[in-house]
Amino acid sequence: NELYRRLDSYYNVRMRVNWLKDILRRHREMMANADLRDDDELLAVIEARIEGDEIPLPPEFGVKDVAELVGITQGRVIELYKKKTIYHSLDKYLDFLRLMRALRLLRDHPTYSIEAVALDAGFGTVRTLNRKIQEALGITPGEFRVMNEVK
Numbered sequence: 001n002e003l004y005r006r007l008d009s010y011y012n013v014r015m016r017v018n019w020l021k022d023i024l025r026r027h028r029e030m031m032a033n034a035d036l037r038d039d040d041e042l043l044a045v046i047e048a049r050i051e052g053d054e055i056p057l058p059p060e061f062g063v064k065d066v067a068e069l070v071g072i073t074q075g076r077v078i079e080l081y082k083k084k085t086i087y088h089s090l091d092k093y094l095d096f097l098r099l100m101r102a103l104r105l106l107r108d109h110p111t112y113s114i115e116a117v118a119l120d121a122g123f124g125t126v127r128t129l130n131r132k133i134q135e136a137l138g139i140t141p142g143e144f145r146v147m148n149e150v151k
Contacts, residue, residue: 039084045070046080050097057098057122063090098122099132106141107148114141 049055049069067074077090087093102121105112112120118129133141 039080042070042072042076042080043084046077057094057101059122059124059128061094061122066090094122095132099136102129102133102141103144106145110145110149117141 046066046069050057050066055061055069063074063077067077081087081090081093085093087096098121102117102123105117105120106114109117114129115126118124118126121129123129123132130140133139133144137144139147
């Protein structure tokens with residue numbers, strides 16, 4: 001009876017070990033074939049990771065960082081944004097996200113300086129922030145802030 005219990009226990013442990021090995025093998029295969037995943041799925045994963053996790057987007061954040069973030073090649077990232085998005089490049093997408101963060105900061109934190117907003121949003125300089133807001137909205141960050149003041 002004791003022997004059967006031990007054998008049964010040993011068998012259960014071996015089953016779990018084999019099950020875990022199989023999961024690890026499948027995970028390795030999935031990561032090795034990450035570039036073969038569906039384009040829409042990859043874009044959704046990238047957007048979820050960057051937007052959902054509120055990853056800081058410093059000025060130097062780019063293709064290499066996104067590729068490492070989701071486990072695909074840099075070439076695949078470039079092709080994805082070139083062919084499958086309205087932005088046509090990762091840099092334009094990241095600039096859009098930085099712009100949205102800057103506008104949110106300007107609206108929600110009226111005491112932040114324009115320089116602090118630029119840096120927090122991931123723009124290298126106030127000049128870049130000014131240019132991006134001017135291109136998008138036709139107004140300056142200060143004018144945007146005034147328009148969004150709570151009365």
